[in-house]
Amino acid sequence: MRKLLNGLYDASAWLAGLSMIGILVMVLLTVVSRLIGFSAPGTDAYAGYAMAGAGFMALASTLKKGEHIRVTLLLGALKGAALKTMEVIALVIATILSGFLAFYSARLVWQSWEIDDISVGMDASPLWIPQLFMALGTLVFFIAFCDELVLELTGKRQAVVKEDAHHE
Numbered sequence: 001m002r003k004l005l006n007g008l009y010d011a012s013a014w015l016a017g018l019s020m021i022g023i024l025v026m027v028l029l030t031v032v033s034r035l036i037g038f039s040a041p042g043t044d045a046y047a048g049y050a051m052a053g054a055g056f057m058a059l060a061s062t063l064k065k066g067e068h069i070r071v072t073l074l075l076g077a078l079k080g081a082a083l084k085t086m087e088v089i090a091l092v093i094a095t096i097l098s099g100f101l102a103f104y105s106a107r108l109v110w111q112s113w114e115i116d117d118i119s120v121g122m123d124a125s126p127l128w129i130p131q132l133f134m135a136l137g138t139l140v141f142f143i144a145f146c147d148e149l150v151l152e153l154t155g156k157r158q159a160v161v162k163e164d165a166h167h168e
Helices: 002-036 043-057 059-064 073-077 080-114 128-153
Strands: none
Touching: 002 043, 002 059, 002 128, 043 059, 043 128, 059 128, 073 080, 080 128
8 A cells, every 4th residue: 555655646746747847848839939930829828737737746745755844843842642642633634624625626627627617818728627637636635644644643654854944
């Protein structure tokens, strides 16, 4: 199961990277089209979709690598059972919130598909396609929080400790 979950997080990170390459391609296409004198409508919208995709698809990977911002002022003062309790409470809240985010993101995709919602730009793209990256990213993020919560409850979680910037 661990190998499957890590593969899911890695695949999500790779999709985030591919989305960033998509942003680069759209920006370069826009620049080249202006230099050569042809129109490339919709490239700004597609760059925006790719940017959203990159952000959402990277959520789980950054969580698992300990790269999310954490406020550790209170946690640094706690030890033992109090620290574990606060970690569990924080993970439960984060799991619930990420679950809601994943649910409503998927619901948005479904509604956009159901009513044939399209972008308002010249490209007139079906909006469910770029929204799908948001829904997938938030679903993997929810799975990552569930994973972290289970690991914490079973005592197998190894929190990644990042030093503060002023200590480096």
